[in-house]
Amino acid sequence: MPGKLYLIPNTLGSAETGQTIPSEVAQMAVKLRHFIVEDLRTARRYLRLLDRQMDIDGSQFFMLNKRTSPAQWSEYLKPLKAGHDVGIISEAGCPGVADPGAEVVKMAHEAGIQVVPMVGPSxxxxxxxxxxxxxxxxxxxxxxxxxxxxxxxxxxxxxxxxxxxxxxxxxxxxxxxxxxxxxxxxxxxxxxxxxxxxxxxxxxxxxxxxxxxxxxxxxxxxxxxxxxxxxxxx
Incomplete structure (x- = not known):
């Protein structure tokens, strides 16, 4: 059974995640070990803010930005097809909105993978x-x-x-x-x-x-x- 693709909102720049990121979203995000991210440094810093004890070095990150090719996008679905849940994290705000994550979401739908949007700042x-x-x-x-x-x-x-x-x-x-x-x-x-x-x-x-x-x-x-x-x- 394939995993789920979680769309995890990021803050709009604030280091105070408790003001804009619901606790349920934070808890789900730090449980994941596979991520598709727009900026690696931003994503790692954000996850560390959500949980300082998270095993970030033991997590897998795929880059998704304007330099990423469609061929690479399809590779990012492999963990999902293997049964692992995956999170998309934008550089700021909600993934898929004014954001390259929309392309992976489209491919997930085409592959029959469940997409789960999560609440956060837009x-x-x-x-x-x-x-x-x-x-x-x-x-x-x-x-x-x-x-x-x-x-x-x-x-x-x-x-x-x-x-x-x-x-x-x-x-x-x-x-x-x-x-x-x-x-x-x-x-x-x-x-x-x-x-x-x-x-x-x-x-x-x-x-x-x-x-x-x-x-x-x-x-x-x-x-x-x-x-x-x-x-x-x-």
């Missing part, structure tokens, strides 16, 4: 909850293009979609480009369009503020290297 949902924007209809569109021309075009498209479909639009950027993206949003969107900036969620310096574009002008916060969710609603 920056996307936390930002949406706190934004005051339309939570009945929203879309997470992932990363914004890097090229200036493509970026500005995408921002206008998302603003128009939010207005025409009455739908909140959520997106992200690599943290060291956050300040540039925030300024591009201010320069591109209409004065009455609302923008929520949700930064360092669950952290001591958590920042979640929603204002119109007109209200944000000249008052943007410092976002450099801080994980941030942007939400636009026209």
């Amino acid at each position: 920056s996307i949902l936390l930002a949406m909850m706190a934004s005051g924007m339309n939570g009945q209809s929203f879309a997470f569109v992932g990363y914004i293009p890097i090229k200036k021309e493509d970026r500005l075009k995408m921002i206008k498209q998302l603003e128009n979609r939010s207005r025409n479909e009455h739908q909140s639009q959520l997106f992200i950027e690599t943290p060291f480009r956050n300040n540039h993206l925030a300024q591009d949003i201010i320069n591109s969107c209409a004065p009455k369009t609302r923008l929520c900036i949700a930064c360092n969620l669950t952290m001591p310096d958590e920042y979640v503020v929603t204002k119109t574009i007109a209200q944000w002008k000249g008052k943007l916060p410092e976002l450099h290297k801080k994980p941030t969710i942007f939400i636009v609603q026209g």
Whole structure:
């Protein structure tokens, strides 16, 4: 009988796991001995936070990131097919959401392996909850293009979609480009369009503020290297 694939949420950066990771999730995670992880160092540190006595050196880790090939993904299912439970751990937040773990989950379903999602923090949902924007209809569109021309075009498209479909639009950027993206949003969107900036969620310096574009002008916060969710609603 095959093992189960557990999707184990990570914190969003905090070392205080008790605030965001349910005890049942922590207990299950440290029982496992096979893991598929986005970043080895992050995963080992996280497991050590959950249980300092865990035999991490006796555990098996498979790397899953943008450099991992589909051929390697299929290899990661072998412990499951041999009857061992396996956990996927993202670098932050929930596996499979804005995360390469989705590819392994897809393959697990195709192989008839049970997938078990576990409760934990999602920056996307936390930002949406706190934004005051339309939570009945929203879309997470992932990363914004890097090229200036493509970026500005995408921002206008998302603003128009939010207005025409009455739908909140959520997106992200690599943290060291956050300040540039925030300024591009201010320069591109209409004065009455609302923008929520949700930064360092669950952290001591958590920042979640929603204002119109007109209200944000000249008052943007410092976002450099801080994980941030942007939400636009026209």
